[in-house]
Each structure stands twice: as structure tokens, then as C-alpha cells.
Amino acid sequence: MTDAPVLEFVDASVKRSNRVIWSKGNFSIPRGSVTAIVGTNGTGKTTMLSAELGILPLSSGSLSVLGAPAGRNNARIGYVPQNYTEVSESNITVFDFVLLGITGSRWGFLPASATERQATRDILDFVGLSEQSRLRIRELSGGQRQRAAIAQALVNKPELLILDEPLANLDITSQHSIVSLLSALNKDMGMTIQVVAHDLNVLLPILTGAVYLLDGHPHYSSMDNMLDSQLLTHLYGTTVEVITTPQGDMFVTHNSAMEPATRTVHDEHPTSDAAQWHSAHSGDAPDTPSDCDTKED
Numbered sequence: 001m002t003d004a005p006v007l008e009f010v011d012a013s014v015k016r017s018n019r020v021i022w023s024k025g026n027f028s029i030p031r032g033s034v035t036a037i038v039g040t041n042g043t044g045k046t047t048m049l050s051a052e053l054g055i056l057p058l059s060s061g062s063l064s065v066l067g068a069p070a071g072r073n074n075a076r077i078g079y080v081p082q083n084y085t086e087v088s089e090s091n092i093t094v095f096d097f098v099l100l101g102i103t104g105s106r107w108g109f110l111p112a113s114a115t116e117r118q119a120t121r122d123i124l125d126f127v128g129l130s131e132q133s134r135l136r137i138r139e140l141s142g143g144q145r146q147r148a149a150i151a152q153a154l155v156n157k158p159e160l161l162i163l164d165e166p167l168a169n170l171d172i173t174s175q176h177s178i179v180s181l182l183s184a185l186n187k188d189m190g191m192t193i194q195v196v197a198h199d200l201n202v203l204l205p206i207l208t209g210a211v212y213l214l215d216g217h218p219h220y221s222s223m224d225n226m227l228d229s230q231l232l233t234h235l236y237g238t239t240v241e242v243i244t245t246p247q248g249d250m251f252v253t254h255n256s257a258m259e260p261a262t263r264t265v266h267d268e269h270p271t272s273d274a275a276q277w278h279s280a281h282s283g284d285a286p287d288t289p290s291d292c293d294t295k296e297d
């Protein structure tokens, strides 16, 4: 274990189909942290995960993951893609699905060892799916499927766990139970966690910081600075308030009563607005990412 950052972005930019998705990422994520990646639809959250896994090369700058260029240390990363279990082979049993986390990257047929099968049982126990291990994935509830997907990512004992919208389409109870699971992984095992999320509230108790994709640039804020009404309002393009209860719990909320009659749509903000945020949060000069064509794949 070192204190070196788990992720380090230096002047990092990515393009897709020759269009800049985000640029000038300059931040690092500390080991042992729980970080949300937030931004409105299409701002490049999933793209950021692809860059971290080395699937999508940067168009400029550098990105170091667990001390090496992105892609080199993927064996030390657990990755839970968005809607993964929805598209996974529905007939596979929960046990075999989780075991795939170990055997899935092997060439040819090689039966799992007793140690690998035990590791699978242990992780199923940890995520609370021991009793469901012989069921088919399709027989699980949405929350249980998400646990199975997390178990598959955990079975190799990663140092960094990356999840793309793990709380989407889950009811509030299932969301809280996934958050408790992430909390245990972080607190009891020291795992570094990065999670793409649209709703911050349910994650707030465990977050240590957030990466905001704002105006085409990623900005990192530690927990102390991340809950800023003005920043969140700018990010989401709608009035957002940060509320602190008498017990000290914080949550963010949309306040339509404070909404101006006409609001500037996100990313069509005045230059002065962008300049204020860029100077306050990154020291960057304002810049627009959409300086290339807009052709999609």
C-alpha cells in the first residue's frame, strides 16, 4: 500500500468520432476514497470509465491508474458496467455468473479450482446471495442482480471498484442496501470506489468526493467543497439547494419555487458564468469542447 493516488489525470482529454467529449482533466483520486462521477446525460461519465480502463485512448494528456498507464492494471480493477445483468446470459446460475469473474478471461475450457469455487462462495456470502447461488440470473430481482454483478467484479479481490450507475432502476430499499455494501467494502476492506451516479443523495453518507463533468471539463472536489448549491445548480441547469437537517444530515434537492421564468439551458451559459466556475474550481481558462464536428458512431 502506498499513498500514491489511485487515479491521476494530467491535462487529459478524450474524443469520440473526432468530437471532444471532455478536456483538460487535471485531478487525482486518493486511495481509499469513494468518489461519484456526476454530470448530466451525455457529458462523458461512461466515457471517463472507458478511458480509465484503457478501452478508449486519450486524445491528449495522461491518465495513470494504480501507478501505471490506463489499461495496464485492469486485473486489479473490478468493473460493473451499466445494466450489465440485463444483457448477461439469463440462464446462467448466480454461482457460475460470479465465477466468470475469475474464469471469464481464460482461453479454452479449464475447470475452476477448489480455491476459485471457494472464493466464489465467500463473495456470494459477503454480498448476501448465498441462498440464491443456484438460481438463474433471470430469477433474481433487480437489486439482487446488481449484487451479483458486484460480486463478479469483486471475486478477484480488486483494489479499485468502478461502478456505472449501479443504483439505476432500483427501489430506495435496494439502493440503500447497495450503498451499505459499498460502505462495507470501503470501510472494512479499504477498497477505493468510483461510482457514476445521477442522484447523489443516497450516496452522500459514504462519498469522500466527486468528479463533476461541467462545461466539458472534469473537476474534482473533495466532500468539503462538493455540496455547493451554486455549483450543483450550474451543473444540472436547474435550481438545486443543499439542505442540512438539524441532525447534520445533508441532501440536495431541486427547488422549482426558485426557478427563474426562463433558465439558460445547461452548456449554453454565458461566458462570464463559465469563467467564474473555471477560475474557482480548476484555474483553467474557459474553453468549449465542441470545437470539432459532431459526427457520432
Ligand SMILES: Nc1ncnc2c1ncn2[C@@H]1O[C@H](COP(=O)(O)OP(=O)(O)OP(=O)(O)O)[C@@H](O)[C@H]1O
Pocket (backbone or CB within 6 Å): 016, 017, 021, 039, 040, 041, 042, 043, 044, 045, 046, 047, 048, 296, 297
Ligand atoms: N461509441 C461511441 N462513439 C461515438 N460517440 C459516442 C460513443 N459512445 C458515446 N458517445 C458519445 O459520447 C458522449 C458521452 O457519452 P457517455 O455515454 O460517456 O455519456 P454519459 O455522461 O455516461 O451519459 P448518460 O448519463 O446518458 O449515461 C455522448 O455525446 C455520446 O453520444
